[in-house]
Amino acid sequence: MWVVSVEELTLSQAQELRRGTVVLACLALLRKPQYGYALLETLDDAGVTVDGNTLYPLLRRLEKQGLLTSEWNTDESRPRKFYRVSPDGSRVREGLVREWQDLVASISRLTKENE
Amino acid sequence: MSTGVLTERYVHEVVRRLPADQRDDVAQELRATIADTIDGRGGDDHQAAEREVLGELGDPVRYAAQYTERPLVLIGPDLYPAYVRVLTTLVAGVLPVLSLGLALLEVADGGGLGDAVRVGAGTLIGVGAQLVAAITVVFAVNERIRYRRGTTGDRWTPDELPDVPQQDKGGVAALAAVAWNVLLFALIVWQHTAEPYRADDGEHLEVLNPDLWSGWLWPVLAGLAGLAVVGVARVAGQGWTVRLAGWYALAHAVFTLPLAWVLYRQELFNPDFLADATTLWESQESVYGGAALIVLAIGVTSVAKAYRTALR
Numbered sequence: 001m002w003v004v005s006v007e008e009l010t011l012s013q014a015q016e017l018r019r020g021t022v023v024l025a026c027l028a029l030l031r032k033p034q035y036g037y038a039l040l041e042t043l044d045d046a047g048v049t050v051d052g053n054t055l056y057p058l059l060r061r062l063e064k065q066g067l068l069t070s071e072w073n074t075d076e077s078r079p080r081k082f083y084r085v086s087p088d089g090s091r092v093r094e095g096l097v098r099e100w101q102d103l104v105a106s107i108s109r110l111t112k113e114n115e
Numbered sequence: 116m117s118t119g120v121l122t123e124r125y126v127h128e129v130v131r132r133l134p135a136d137q138r139d140d141v142a143q144e145l146r147a148t149i150a151d152t153i154d155g156r157g158g159d160d161h162q163a164a165e166r167e168v169l170g171e172l173g174d175p176v177r178y179a180a181q182y183t184e185r186p187l188v189l190i191g192p193d194l195y196p197a198y199v200r201v202l203t204t205l206v207a208g209v210l211p212v213l214s215l216g217l218a219l220l221e222v223a224d225g226g227g228l229g230d231a232v233r234v235g236a237g238t239l240i241g242v243g244a245q246l247v248a249a250i251t252v253v254f255a256v257n258e259r260i261r262y263r264r265g266t267t268g269d270r271w272t273p274d275e276l277p278d279v280p281q282q283d284k285g286g287v288a289a290l291a292a293v294a295w296n297v298l299l300f301a302l303i304v305w306q307h308t309a310e311p312y313r314a315d316d317g318e319h320l321e322v323l324n325p326d327l328w329s330g331w332l333w334p335v336l337a338g339l340a341g342l343a344v345v346g347v348a349r350v351a352g353q354g355w356t357v358r359l360a361g362w363y364a365l366a367h368a369v370f371t372l373p374l375a376w377v378l379y380r381q382e383l384f385n386p387d388f389l390a391d392a393t394t395l396w397e398s399q400e401s402v403y404g405g406a407a408l409i410v411l412a413i414g415v416t417s418v419a420k421a422y423r424t425a426l427r
Contacts, residue, residue, distance in 0.1 A: 035147070035148075035151075036144065036147075036148045036151075037147075037148050037151035037152055037155065038151075041155070051171070052148065052152065052171065052172055053171070053172045053173050053177075053178050053181065054181070056144070056145070056148060057178070057181035057182045058181075060141070060182055061182075061184070072143075078147050078150060078151070079143065079147060080144075080147050080151075081140075081143075081144045081147070
């Protein structure tokens with residue numbers, strides 16, 4: 001039988017956990033305008049690992065939903081598209097932050113009770 | 116800025132799958148992003164880095180789908196069970212019977228065992244391939260329509276739950292009807308190509324009037340095909356809708372009206388065949404009139420039933 005090691009299982013479950021946090025991290029970071037690749041690097045440094053092929057389309061979708069606005073910056077030799085949070089995006093971020101804190105509180109309570 | 120040929124090919128593969136108004140913008144951003152990522156690697160070998168970066172972005176088809184949020188499936192999880200059910204019923208149920216039947220007819224017709232096997236295998240492969248293709252197309256179209264409707268945000272309610280026993284019975288009955296339509300279609304074509312009836316003087320004859328092939332038999336065949344498609348769509352969509360019942364009525368009209376007319380005019384059967392087979396039935400006039408009425412009655416009741424179920 002093919003057995004998946006505990007380490008691999010933990011890794012894939014952890015990935016599921018992180019998936020939803022990428023949006024929140026983007027909404028938090030993009031209070032300052034930023035372009036795709038730089039945002040990816042910042043996220044990476046902050047420990048929120050996300051693939052480019054997930055992040056770049058995600059930014060577009062958030063823009064389409066009105067949570068982000070974008071602007072082309074042509075000051076440098078390489079034109080880049082800068083994203084920043086819209087007023088709607090800020091409100092969503094506040095809601096998500098509250099949700100996140102509630103989750104952290106309830107999960108830590110749950111995990112403590114079962115120790 | 117330097118973007119290689121490989122990047123251009125990648126960008127092109129992505130953006131040609133996007134709506135026209137987004138293409139230039141996405142292309143420009145993607146080029147910049149790829150170039151940024153390559154620079155970020157900081158290696159000396161630019162081309163190797165480019166290959167690596169594009170490889171990590173992955174299949175352009177998949178990447179483009181992330182933008183459009185289009186489903187990357189032919190038949191999604193909602194329709195898949197119905198698809199498998201229809202496919203197995205028709206392929207495992209109808210196809211062997213049809214192939215065996217035609218093979219046996221070949222034997223009865225005086226063909227050797229080799230001919231019978233050839234006819235049987237030919238039917239199995241030929242009709243089987245068309246059956247699978249046709250069912251798949253109907254379901255795939257259904258999937259696309261559902262997806263479009265899904266994005267408009269219709270909320271599912273428990274009212275949409277189908278009645279369990281009725282749905283099941285309807286499913287089996289509908290599949291049987293589809294099988295019957297396919298069988299009838301095949302028989303009509305077969306009797307034309309194989310000329311199965313052998314007259315007393317040894318001449319091979321078609322059972323149906325050959326003149327019909329330059330006229331009324333085409334709408335009859337088109338109507339049969341239409342009925343089969345509507346039947347499959349009905350099982351795929353799990354029940355009648357008013358629109359589907361409309362298509363059903365149309366297909367039935369295309370099939371039934373010419374058939375009834377031909378019966379009424381007593382032109383259905385091959386005159387040579389009838390002359391040879393007079394002993395089979397005595398008085399033809401009353402048989403024709405009765406058959407025309409029966410065909411019309413079946414058509415009207417089937418369509419009425421479809422509408423009644425759809426409107427309920």
